[in-house]
Amino acid sequence: MMRKKPKKSKAREMVKAKKSAPATPEEAKRELKISAIDEGTVIDHIPTDAAFKVVEILDLENHKGIVSIATNLQSKSIGRKGIVKVGGKSLTQNEVNKIAIVAPDATVNIIKNYGVREKIKVKTPDVIDNVIKCSNPVCITNNEQIATKFYVVKKDPLKIKCHYCERSMGKDDIEII
Amino acid sequence: MIKFFDMDFKNRDIISINDFSKEELLQILKVVRQVESRPKAPLLKGRILATLFFEPSTRTRLSFSSAMEQLGGEVIGFSNANVTSIQKGESLWDTIKMTEQYADIIVIRHPLEGSARLAAEAASIPVINGGDGANQHPTQTLLDLYTIQKTKGNLDGLHIGFVGDLKYGRTVHSLAIALSHFNPVFYFIAPDGLQIPENYTDELFRKKIRYFKTADLNRFAKELDVLYVTRIQKERFPDPLEYEKFRGIYRIDEPFLQNVKKDLKIMHPLPRVDEIEKSVDNTIHAAYFEQAANGIPVRKALLALMLGKIK
Numbered sequence: 472m473m474r475k476k477p478k479k480s481k482a483r484e485m486v487k488a489k490k491s492a493p494a495t496p497e498e499a500k501r502e503l504k505i506s507a508i509d510e511g512t513v514i515d516h517i518p519t520d521a522a523f524k525v526v527e528i529l530d531l532e533n534h535k536g537i538v539s540i541a542t543n544l545q546s547k548s549i550g551r552k553g554i555v556k557v558g559g560k561s562l563t564q565n566e567v568n569k570i571a572i573v574a575p576d577a578t579v580n581i582i583k584n585y586g587v588r589e590k591i592k593v594k595t596p597d598v599i600d601n602v603i604k605c606s607n608p609v610c611i612t613n614n615e616q617i618a619t620k621f622y623v624v625k626k627d628p629l630k631i632k633c634h635y636c637e638r639s640m641g642k643d644d645i646e647i648i
Numbered sequence: 649m650i651k652f653f654d655m656d657f658k659n660r661d662i663i664s665i666n667d668f669s670k671e672e673l674l675q676i677l678k679v680v681r682q683v684e685s686r687p688k689a690p691l692l693k694g695r696i697l698a699t700l701f702f703e704p705s706t707r708t709r710l711s712f713s714s715a716m717e718q719l720g721g722e723v724i725g726f727s728n729a730n731v732t733s734i735q736k737g738e739s740l741w742d743t744i745k746m747t748e749q750y751a752d753i754i755v756i757r758h759p760l761e762g763s764a765r766l767a768a769e770a771a772s773i774p775v776i777n778g779g780d781g782a783n784q785h786p787t788q789t790l791l792d793l794y795t796i797q798k799t800k801g802n803l804d805g806l807h808i809g810f811v812g813d814l815k816y817g818r819t820v821h822s823l824a825i826a827l828s829h830f831n832p833v834f835y836f837i838a839p840d841g842l843q844i845p846e847n848y849t850d851e852l853f854r855k856k857i858r859y860f861k862t863a864d865l866n867r868f869a870k871e872l873d874v875l876y877v878t879r880i881q882k883e884r885f886p887d888p889l890e891y892e893k894f895r896g897i898y899r900i901d902e903p904f905l906q907n908v909k910k911d912l913k914i915m916h917p918l919p920r921v922d923e924i925e926k927s928v929d930n931t932i933h934a935a936y937f938e939q940a941a942n943g944i945p946v947r948k949a950l951l952a953l954m955l956g957k958i959k
Binding site: 607609610611612614615616617633634635636637638639 | 664666739740741758759760761762763765766780781782783784847
């Protein structure tokens, strides 16, 4: 079925949500549960196992506005994906950088008046300051009150190296502070 | 085009061998030779070295103290964290901030990994890492490099074997990384449970360094220019039975030396337990006592470089 491509700047967020037709009735049901938001942020193209990490990173458990989380949605680019919609919240650069660590292909859509005002492709930073806990229990950062610092050795799959103890960590070892 | 490197080591910290380029390593080794030829030059008269040893050490602490005193300097410090304010809950950061008021340069050994890097960030005076847990011990690596250069005549294109505990042995990891600047071929000789970790072999692969892994000490014996022997570290094994499984697995003895190159040099960071038989000490292959002695000129050179007395 052909669909009109929404204009980039004024694309309706609701249209965006319906863009890919649900593959199964179950998915249709799931999609219905993701309500549109008038103002806030939609984080799309999250690897499906990282959706709850994003929730943790943004501390959405304590967010007062609407939060919708969907996982296992079909995605042409990453297979299965997650989406997190947060009403009444714009992300700081620091938060966007944090998302990049667990969801390197994510897109952050800034929503104003039900429309996508801006689309930001997250970018894995070269240096990650005070976001990740070192997985090495005998690292000085786990024993003294100091900010952690990691160098990104490889972006995909993510491999980082602790500035202090020099241990390397993979995606699975990552624990957000 | 001539490439210039910033070779000024004044006020620089020595925290990790990974912080040094090939040119910097060669420059340090050149200075070590100069220092060795003038053993009693009072270059550091009136300077104070603080040795902060939060865990036991014999060789490193004594050789730093001796190096400083041979250069006319003085040494303060402690070798037992129980006698310090750490016992009262003082942070490492505060201990360093306090120490920098009393000394011109600091050597720190600490059981936590990354502690020396943190100390260097806290201090406005130069800091030398005397060992931070299982992470780095860069002055050991420099004296290992110096020993290889001195006994073999150069560092390039050597066939180097490492035998023993290659999993936990930080000296092996750091030396392999430092030697990777010099186009070596490596032979990692260890049983499965003690082989070199993958992140190091990944790095060697990236740098296109040839290496072989084996559990058989004799397999590549004829190829080796240097054999770096390490102790199986009892303290690393939570289960004593596991230690017993590996204990005494490799032994360098006279029959082994029948099958090696005439100029093979055997090194060991010491202390040894039973990896090298005493009878090997008197052969032309033994380089481990000379290696230990090289700790003095290497540490003298570093102290003088970092305090700006030699360029």
